[in-house]
Amino acid sequence: MTGTTLPAPLLEVENLSLAVTATGTEVVRGVGFAVAPGEIVGIVGESGSGKTLAARSIMALQPPAIRRTAGTIRFEGRDLAGLSAKELRDLRGGRIGMVFQEPMTSLNPSMLIGQQLEEGLAVHRHALSADERRALVLDMLRRVGIADPDGALAAYPHQFSGGMRQRIMLASVMLLQPALLIADEPTTALDAVVQRDVLELMVGLTRAHGTAVLMISHDLSMVARYTDRIIVMRKGEIVEQGRSDELLRAPRHPYTRALLSAMPRRQPARPVPPAATPIIEVRDLVVDYGGRRGLFRRESGKRALHGLSLSIMPREVVALVGGSGSGKTTLGRAIAGLLPPSAGTIRYAGRPIMAGGAGWADYRRNCQMVFQDPYSSLDPRMTIGALVGEALRTVPAMGRREKAERVAEVLSEVGLAGPFADRYPHELSGGQRQRVAIARAVVRRPAFVIADEPVSALDVTVRAQVLELFADLQARHGFSCLFISHDLGVVEQVADRVVVMQDGRIVEQGDRDTVFDHPAHPYTRRLLSAIPALEPAGEGGVRLKWRFDDAAPEPVPS
Amino acid sequence: MLHFVFKRVAMAVPTLLIMAVTVFVLIRLIPGDPAALMLGDLATPASLADLRERLGLDQSLPVQFGIWFGNVLRGDFGISITSSQPVLPLVLDRFWISARVVLIAVLLASLFAVPAGMVAAWRQNSSTDLFLVGLATLLYSIPTFWLGLLLLLFLGLQLNWLPVVGYVSFSEDPGAALLYIVMPVMTLFLHEMGVLIRMSRASTLEVLRLDYITHARAKGLSESAVLWRHAFKNAFGPTWTLIGLVLGNLLGGIAVVETVFTIPGLGRLLVDAIFARDYPVIQGCLLFIAFVYVAVNLVVDLLYPVFDPRVTAE
Amino acid sequence: MKRLSLNVVLGGAIVGIVVAGAVLGAVWTPYDPLKINFVGRLAPPGAAHWFGTDEFGRDVLSRLMAAAATSMLISLSTVAAAGLLGTAVGLVSGYARGWTDRILMAFNDALLAFPAILLALGLLTVAGANSTGIIVALGLAYTPSVARIVRGTVLSLREREFVEASRVMGNSELYTVLRHILPNCVGPMTVLATSMFGWVLLAESALSFLGLGVPPPAPTWGNMLAASRPFIAQAVWLAIFPGLCISLTLLGINLLGDALRDRLDPRMRGAS
Secondary structure, X not given: OOOOXXXXXXXXXXXXXXXXXXXXXXXXXXXXXXXXXXXEEEEEOXXXXXXXXXXXXXXXXXXXXXXXXXXXXXXXXXEHHHOOHHHHHHHEOOOEEEEOOOOOOOOOOOOOHHHXXXXXXXXXXXXXXXXXXXXXXXXXXXXXXXXXXXXXXOOOHHHOOHHHHHHHHHHHHHOOOOOEEEEEOXXXXXXXXXXXXXXXXXXXXXXXXXXXXXXXXXXXXXXXXXXXXXXXXXXXXXXXXXXXXXXXXXXXXXXXXXXHHHOOOXXXXXXXXXXXXXXXXXXXXXXXXXXXXXXXXXXXXXXXEEEEEEEEOOOOEEEEEOOOOOXXXXXXXXXXXXXOOOEEEEEXXXXXXXXXXXXXXXXXXXXXXXXXXXXXXXXXXXXHHHHHHHOOXXXXXXXXXXXXXXXXXXXXXXXXXXXXXXXXXXXXXXXXXXXXXHHXXXXXXXXXXXXXXXXXXXXXXXXXXXXXXXXXXXXXXXXXXXXXXXXXXXXXXXXXEEEEEEOOEEEEEEEHHHHHHOOOOHHHHHHHHOOEEEEEOOXXXXXXXXXXXXXXXXXXXX | OHHHXXXXXXXXXXXXXXXXXXXXXXXXXOOOOHHHHHHHHHOOHHHHHHXXXXXOOOOOHHHHHHHHXXXXXXXXXXEOOOOXXXXXXXXXXXXXXXXXXXXXXXXXXXXXXXXXXXXXXXXXXXXXXHHHHHHHHHHHHOOHHHHHHHXXXXXXXXXXXXXXXXXXXXXXXHHHHHHHHHHHHHHHHHHHHHXXXXXXXXXXXXXXXXXXXXHHHHOOOOHHHHHHHHHHHHHHHHHHHHHHHHHHHHHHHOHHHHHHOOOOOHHHHHHHHHHHOOHHHHHHHXXXXXXXXXXXXXXXXXXXXXXXXXXXXX | OHHHHHHHHHHHHXXXXXHHHHHHHHHOOOOOOOOOOHHHOOOOXXXXXXXXXXXXXXXXXXXXXHHHHHXXXXXXXXXXHHHHHHHHHHHHHHHHOHHHHHHHHHHHHHHHOOOHHHHHHHHHHHHOOOHHHHHHHHHHHHHHHXXXXXXXXXXXXXXXXXXXXXXXXXXXHHHHHHHHHXXXXXXXXXXXXXHHHHHHHHHHHHHHHHOOOOOOOOOOHHHHHHHHHHHOOOOHHHHHHHHHHHHHHHHHHHHHHHHHHHHHOOOOOOOO
16 A cells, blocks of 8 residues: 555455365455545456456456455445345446456447447436437447447447447446446457557546546556556465556566566667678568459459568568558468468578479478467477477488487477476466477577567566577577567567568568667557657666657547 | 348259259169169059150260259159159148147247256356256257157056047147147157257357356346346357257158157158158158258258348358 | 266266177177067066066067167267268368368268258168168268368368468478378367267167168167067067167267367366
């Protein structure tokens, strides 16, 4: 607790413990915090920290397998344990609203938007007539930035994009003017640019109504930007809580410090040794999707890449950034030879490559890939040793013994020496699996590695370790790398050069410092404005600095 | 929407065509002269020569198929060997008898099973759930022909409540017809209820895990509103598809129940025809049931968007 | 977790007893299942004949055991035949894609659009009503469902990153299919084979019941049930025991199938 005198708290959670009913395993232990009226509080933690369960249990909405074992939750002075089912329902929606993470599943796909918005009003505001309800709904849809509110009422959720659905979700909650809004990773599933728009909207709307917000997130920098106070959770317990700026500047708990130091930050620029020919040279690359000849008509395909040109020098790390649908993954897959290009050429070390053509086997040996999802990229039925060893299968002139030694060597390089070789992927954590995937990519000593969102599925602290490992290996073995990511923070840390993509086109490219400090294209500016720059502060903490605030969206009318 | 309807209907055409080819090939696989097979004991040298001519047996197989399929499209399924009647009217007559039993049974089973499965899912792992799941698994494991025999044994022979075997048509005596139809309907009803409860429960469980259900609760809706307004429509889709499959499968598999209760339905017609080597009737039954099956599933598919508007989107 | 183990225990016990009875029935039965004894006909269950005797005085228990052996053999062969053929078609279709896939699946879907039992009835008219005929008819009738499911599994596995990783490593298509795709089909295939064993057993019994199965005097549960009908008023046991055998076996298989599905369903993994 901070020393400042707060008004009577809106929400008080004391000594809350939750356990799995069947096994008795505690998943949340002795959690206590308070939220004052109108205050914005963040709960930050990695997966397994119990932050979502703790928040959902406030409304008794934890999954049925989880039971509250101890503690009291008081809201507006009332102990929620003593409420009848009817009183609890009045509270839900009416006084406490909730926004969910996944915009694709949080609206009912078989109900019209209008019905879904109005039913909350029908439950909590009996006095309103149907016309009055409709007017309120229309007004709220307009305020969350839906261009055609009348049309939206008669539409189904699948007709909207993820960002729009999250706005509609927000509208359905704020419509009831709750005193507290619980937002569970409200923007994690969205693109960086959209993320910021939705957050600004959420904060604007709640400020206007005096609604307090409990924001749950894995992203400390995002939370720090919008909250008054931060609670840090780890393995079911609160390790530290305090005012946001103080907590960032002078974190007391080692875990908070670890979280802060795990946040990606810029490394000094490295000189890339000059070379005559690029290792990879892409020229006028076009990729079309889905164009196939049907029985009766020719279906026109969708053009995913519109004639891109790009080159990567030896030892260079080039980052490819862009939102979802920008074509960055398609480009990576085309270079890896997983997608046939519709037009254009790809050259490796000056020679054009084509699937099955001359030099293809050599290219295969020298171009490797690290995939995004460590749960899907390893064959679940093979041991770690076999997985890494398989990569050497097609390498000629390498004896069995030599291969075994190489596998052992690489596994120890990625920190998985000894017994790990005989384990199966499901026995490993996400971070360990991604180390295996990296080991598999580098075991052949390739000249070029494509890493497609290699750390986006990982927790913050694990991500930092994996990035560090990757940088070490890159420095030691000197491979070039195409690093595909939507996360500019990560890119700022690892890249020598940055290529920005939007809608299948390259909109900007240049060395990292130029792109990050002096972006030329408005889209790059928008992307950058969504992530903070970190400046070290004393006492092991940081200060957040926001870039290009001029690129922020229009403020919300209230 | 129109595009969706058109696409689904167009998709059924090749299926029907390949089905017709399959049935045609199946009968042609039987060793012997097809004309002799089709005429059976009725064959005379003259009629054989005449039929060979009409089936185009001196021409290539595709031409033969064309002639045969043309006849089928005109409603000419041939003449039954055993009864010397045209096949199509025979099949239609028997079809209505079977269809009545199947439709009533499936309708009743759906009315009970869908809510029961939803309640079981809603109260997952409660004693209600365990009871319903246990009952469903049990019902679904008992074959209809044994269930029918058991009903016949207890309701018919022990308790004497219902007539044991036979069939009376509704036009003759509606009261008696109803009495005779109770046990066959009950047999299918119990079995299919087992199948449908399991499906309804499974698909409801899927839906109840989703965020929009929690969202509905977080809005303060009552549990009944959550279950019926939010979960029902989304959970019903898979069950609806299964109901279509069940209807079609029952038409194929109803022969056993008709045997137990001695009902002169389509299934019995087919089995008797197989025994009698009455190939025109076998062919007619196979084709007709297959066509009905495709038609039922087409109707089910076309109605699916009522429960899930997403399927019409590309 | 508790229910799951109950399913396994109960289903396993039932299937275990039936399999044991079938294996025993193949080599030894208390009496000769075909031996006619008009003196002792329609004897109710008792010390000498635990499950009674039938209209020809044959021992019902012996006949049930012999029938179990026959049914198990037919069902296993059918599942194996449909499994091999269906897996081959599904694998080729799912991995080749393009026109090969479209043509194979057009035929497959058309066959799938027949109710399986109907297709089996049609095939039986060609193949003949005996054990080989039943295996051929049911095997072909269930092949399309196997092919469809294997193809679906292969298609979803193809999208998995470890299959792409194998391509990036430069492995041949054939190697990728055999090393990565086929082994990962084993799980779904086990679930399918279990359910299919139940369907086939049921279909075989139904065909026997209709008189289109293994011809008498060889016993099957289905033809025993059919033969019991004229005597149902005098000799209830003739109708009870064969039906009980079919139902219990199906129950055991269904319980095991549910348990397997729960275990192999990826959504259930890590849930507890």
